[in-house]
Amino acid sequence: MSPSATSDSPDRTSSPAASGVTELQNAVIRFAGNSQDGIQTIGGLLAKLAGRSSREVMTYMTIPSTISGGPSIFQVHLGSGEVLSAGDESDFLFAFYQHSYDSHIASLRRGGICVYDTDHVQEVKGDLDVLHVGIPITSATVEALGGSSRERGKNLFALGLVTQIFKLDKEKVVGLVSKQFGGKNEDVLRNAMLAFDAGFAYPVGDLLKVEYELQQGRGSAVDKVTTDGNTAMVLGLLAGGVRYGAAYPITPWSTIMEQLRVELPKYGGLFVQAEDELAAVAMALGFAYSGHVAVTGSSGPGLSLKMEALSYATMAELPLVVINVQRGGPSTGLPTSVEQSDLMQAIYGSHGDCPRIVLAPKNVADCFYIAVEACELAKTYSCPVFVLTDMALASRIEAFEQPDLSAVVCDPFLDLSTRGEDFKPYPLDGFTRHAAPGSVMTAGKYPVVTGLEHDEWGHPSANPGIHQRMTERRREKIKAFGATLPKPEIYGDESGEALIVGWGSTWGPIREAVERLRESGRPVACIHLRHLNPMPNGLEAIFARFQHVLVVEMNDEGLYGYGQFATLLRARYCDPKIRSICKTDGLNYRVRDIVARVEAVIGTV
Amino acid sequence: MSTAAETPKPLTKKDLTADHPTWCPGCGDFAVLASFFKVLEKLQIPHEKICTIAGIGCSSRFPYFVNGHGVHFIHGRALPFATGVSLSRPDLHVFAFGGDGDGYSIGGNHLDHAARKNVNLTYIVMDNFVYGLTKKQTSPTSPKGFKSKTDPTGAIDQPINPMKKLVYGGASFVARTHATQVKHMMEVFERAILHPGFSVVEVLSECVIFYPGAFDDGNPRKGGTFDLIEEKKWDHSAEDAERHDVSDENAAYRLASLQYPGKFGVFYETDRPTKNQLEQIGIDAARERTGNATAVDLLSSRFASMK
Numbered sequence: 066m067s068p069s070a071t072s073d074s075p076d077r078t079s080s081p082a083a084s085g086v087t088e089l090q091n092a093v094i095r096f097a098g099n100s101q102d103g104i105q106t107i108g109g110l111l112a113k114l115a116g117r118s119s120r121e122v123m124t125y126m127t128i129p130s131t132i133s134g135g136p137s138i139f140q141v142h143l144g145s146g147e148v149l150s151a152g153d154e155s156d157f158l159f160a161f162y163q164h165s166y167d168s169h170i171a172s173l174r175r176g177g178i179c180v181y182d183t184d185h186v187q188e189v190k191g192d193l194d195v196l197h198v199g200i201p202i203t204s205a206t207v208e209a210l211g212g213s214s215r216e217r218g219k220n221l222f223a224l225g226l227v228t229q230i231f232k233l234d235k236e237k238v239v240g241l242v243s244k245q246f247g248g249k250n251e252d253v254l255r256n257a258m259l260a261f262d263a264g265f266a267y268p269v270g271d272l273l274k275v276e277y278e279l280q281q282g283r284g285s286a287v288d289k290v291t292t293d294g295n296t297a298m299v300l301g302l303l304a305g306g307v308r309y310g311a312a313y314p315i316t317p318w319s320t321i322m323e324q325l326r327v328e329l330p331k332y333g334g335l336f337v338q339a340e341d342e343l344a345a346v347a348m349a350l351g352f353a354y355s356g357h358v359a360v361t362g363s364s365g366p367g368l369s370l371k372m373e374a375l376s377y378a379t380m381a382e383l384p385l386v387v388i389n390v391q392r393g394g395p396s397t398g399l400p401t402s403v404e405q406s407d408l409m410q411a412i413y414g415s416h417g418d419c420p421r422i423v424l425a426p427k428n429v430a431d432c433f434y435i436a437v438e439a440c441e442l443a444k445t446y447s448c449p450v451f452v453l454t455d456m457a458l459a460s461r462i463e464a465f466e467q468p469d470l471s472a473v474v475c476d477p478f479l480d481l482s483t484r485g486e487d488f489k490p491y492p493l494d495g496f497t498r499h500a501a502p503g504s505v506m507t508a509g510k511y512p513v514v515t516g517l518e519h520d521e522w523g524h525p526s527a528n529p530g531i532h533q534r535m536t537e538r539r540r541e542k543i544k545a546f547g548a549t550l551p552k553p554e555i556y557g558d559e560s561g562e563a564l565i566v567g568w569g570s571t572w573g574p575i576r577e578a579v580e581r582l583r584e585s586g587r588p589v590a591c592i593h594l595r596h597l598n599p600m601p602n603g604l605e606a607i608f609a610r611f612q613h614v615l616v617v618e619m620n621d622e623g624l625y626g627y628g629q630f631a632t633l634l635r636a637r638y639c640d641p642k643i644r645s646i647c648k649t650d651g652l653n654y655r656v657r658d659i660v661a662r663v664e665a666v667i668g669t670v
Numbered sequence: 671m672s673t674a675a676e677t678p679k680p681l682t683k684k685d686l687t688a689d690h691p692t693w694c695p696g697c698g699d700f701a702v703l704a705s706f707f708k709v710l711e712k713l714q715i716p717h718e719k720i721c722t723i724a725g726i727g728c729s730s731r732f733p734y735f736v737n738g739h740g741v742h743f744i745h746g747r748a749l750p751f752a753t754g755v756s757l758s759r760p761d762l763h764v765f766a767f768g769g770d771g772d773g774y775s776i777g778g779n780h781l782d783h784a785a786r787k788n789v790n791l792t793y794i795v796m797d798n799f800v801y802g803l804t805k806k807q808t809s810p811t812s813p814k815g816f817k818s819k820t821d822p823t824g825a826i827d828q829p830i831n832p833m834k835k836l837v838y839g840g841a842s843f844v845a846r847t848h849a850t851q852v853k854h855m856m857e858v859f860e861r862a863i864l865h866p867g868f869s870v871v872e873v874l875s876e877c878v879i880f881y882p883g884a885f886d887d888g889n890p891r892k893g894g895t896f897d898l899i900e901e902k903k904w905d906h907s908a909e910d911a912e913r914h915d916v917s918d919e920n921a922a923y924r925l926a927s928l929q930y931p932g933k934f935g936v937f938y939e940t941d942r943p944t945k946n947q948l949e950q951i952g953i954d955a956a957r958e959r960t961g962n963a964t965a966v967d968l969l970s971s972r973f974a975s976m977k
Contacts (some may be wrong), residue, residue, distance in 0.1 A: 243721055335757060335758065339750060343780075353759070356759075467973045513740035
């Protein structure tokens with residue numbers, strides 16, 4: 066998307082059009098301000114616009130963990146091709162304050178454009194290879210609103226500027242603004258439109274020297290859905306048949322429970338805000354025991370509190386979807402930063418032998434699909450199913466095609482059928498099947514679900530043989546699920562120097578890193594695992610074709626030099642060529658970070 | 671009326687009896703179980719609709735001894751589990767059982783919240799003032815000076831007052847009885863079960879091994895007095911002015927402040943909407959707004975709004 070000839074990334078091309086307008090294939094726009102400026106709102110509107118224009122989009126934002134105020138950014142990556150990451154560098158920076166300018170000017174690529182608010186930014190670095198465009202955003206907004214609204218509306222003014230600069234479809238943008246603010250009182254919408262129009266009409270053309278136009282998307286003509294990962298997860302849970310749940314608020318999980326609290330009653334269900342994490346998981350298990358597909362969730366610290374009850378769920382074999390929106394730990398850690406450090410907690414974080422199913426979505430759309438799958442697996446295998454998403458996916462907005470709802474939606478069914486004389490909830494040779502309360506037992510003997518070790522009929526037993534056999538049974542059913550998993554798809558070369566292994570929200574940057582490495586002539590590939598425990602069988606056959614297996618994770622290399630998933634892969638395959646690429650700075654991987662770390666292992670050409 | 675062939679056979683104590691209790695001979699909990707059976711027999715609740723839930727402790731073995739749908743859950747969390755069952759299954763009769771450690775100590779916070787939410791279920795606490803299953807440690811209701819393995823020279827912490835905790839928490843039915851007083855126990859169990867909302871009965875139930883004689887002061891056969899609360903009859907008589915108004919929260923606190931062994935009977939009873947009812951109002955309103963749309967329709971319109 067380079068408007069000038071200084072681009073250092075050959076894969077992002079621009080072509081001057083006959084009209085003298087510079088066409089962009091994609092553009093990374095970063096808004097830097099304070100959290101109360103509403104920059105998330107305009108970022109979200111731009112993302113939505115991209116979805117409507119069949120463009121690809123991905124966003125990235127940071128939010129301060131303070132209650133109100135503090136520096137905040139929203140980055141939108143719009144593209145007419147495939148957009149895999151939120152962008153390493155921005156092409157355009159909108160700096161609302163001096164601190165925004167100082168902190169983010171380095172994120173602007175060479176030859177990029179920095180639009181700054183001359184009312185707040187006093188000092189710019191003249192020696193940089195960027196084009197500075199000073200606009201009195203604050204005073205122009207105040208003027209447009211009649212001087213009564215203080216600094217509100219700057220975000221809409223900026224949106225007007227963006228619409229003008231990139232020649233976005235003004236009608237569509239206005240439609241989105243009206244939808245966003247139309248529900249509030251008329252003054253709000255009127256002021257929003259005044260600020261937007263002022264930004265749209267601001268004489269910026271001469272300042273920029275070049276005209277830009279984003280290319281139309283080459284995707285399908287169908288409007289895409291644009292939303293964030295937590296919302297996609299909520300919709301997936303609803304589609305998967307979840308009708309009941311309980312949780313306790315914690316960032317960044319809360320937006321899932323807030324939405325479920327509002328949505329579930331529409332489906333005839335209920336979500337309860339519990340008094341604490343322990344009560345939340347207990348209530349959710351109460352729902353599950355009652356015959357429903359239920360969900361609970363939290364972030365790392367909350368999951369720690371839930372663990373005792375989750376071991377009960379393994380022992381009693383109750384189905385439950387458990388979501389962990391990971392953030393930086395340990396303890397309160399970095400509550401609004403991304404990390405993938407709860408994998409071991411999900412797999413092993415409890416007392417006793419608790420084989421569990423652990424899944425991780427790779428992008429926003431996958432949050433929907435993996436939630437549907439988690440519901441299905443919980444029912445089929447009658448066990449807790451963990452979903453490890455993270456802060457990045459939670460708040461990131463992406464555009465994706467609407468799922469085929471008639472194919473995926475599962476209507477829940479409360480099974481209260483009469484159980485016969487042969488009722489056995491935990492058969493050694495079959496699936497677990499509970500009789501929910503309300504089911505008539507023709508033999509006259511009613512079941513008690515227990516956390517004590519028990520026999521096939523659910524009767525408590527401390528018999529050593531029974532504990533051995535039932536432990537095996539709980540393990541083998543999870544292994545049986547693992548055997549059904551297809552081998553992960555290889556992206557890139559079928560064999561070569563390095564195989565990058567990833568899981569979770571790093572899917573996009575890893576894929577883009579593989580593309581860049583291959584463009585520079587390196588035979589590399591990546592696989593991305595969505596099923597972490599059990600993992601698919603047969604990975605060793607893929608590993609064998611590469612000289613290095615590099616596991617990219619956002620967690621620490623630990624005492625022995627390996628990240629959490631790398632540790633598991635080494636334990637399973639005993640393969641010394643499995644090594645780690647780890648980091649814990651609370652930020653998403655940039656594509657060039659991964660490229661550099663891989664090159665550090667395989668060498669540069 | 672249906673014909674005889676279609677009429678379900680009446681529920682009997684025999685139908686409800688499951689494993690023989692593992693409690694020690696002489697344990698107060700046997701009488702609680704027997705009274706519970708008799709009340710269920712009287713109320714004729716459909717067998718498959720009975721659901722008993724407990725945490726951990728001697729008394730929390732209760733579900734194994736009742737032949738009904740049951741759950742033996744983890745320590746202290748019977749109430750939130752039971753809350754999940756009650757809120758999602760209005761067709762069931764949900765009972766929670768436990769002791770003083772399970773309900774007032776490790777699960778103490780859940781008791782306050784189940785009470786304030788007025789979840790529709792009945793909770794029976796067998797309070798023996800001691801940890802029995804783990805063999806004599808101090809419990810939250812152990813009196814000061816009680817010698818246990820964790821307080822060999824005598825407990826020093828002030829015990830909690832269950833009645834005050836329950837009234838303060840917002841339980842809409844709060845009663846106290848004594849495991850040796852079976853007739854009274856059955857009366858309050860029946861009232862608790864018929865009460866719509868969160869009903870709690872505290873039963874003084876002696877641990878004959880680790881705290882023998884704890885409740886003799888409330889047992890006439892051991893020289894104590896079983897002093898009953900006289901409830902108002904609202905007959906405008908002079909005596910009635912002295913009687914207890916069960917809807918008076920302050921009067922309930924005054925009763926709860928009496929010197930041990932205090933009084934027995936219903937301390938507090940009020941008619942307050944249950945969480946079950948309040949949530950159902952929200953669910954019904956939401957369903958009506960959607961025009962009882964199917965999940966596919968609801969999700970389709972939601973996705974459309976995100977384009």
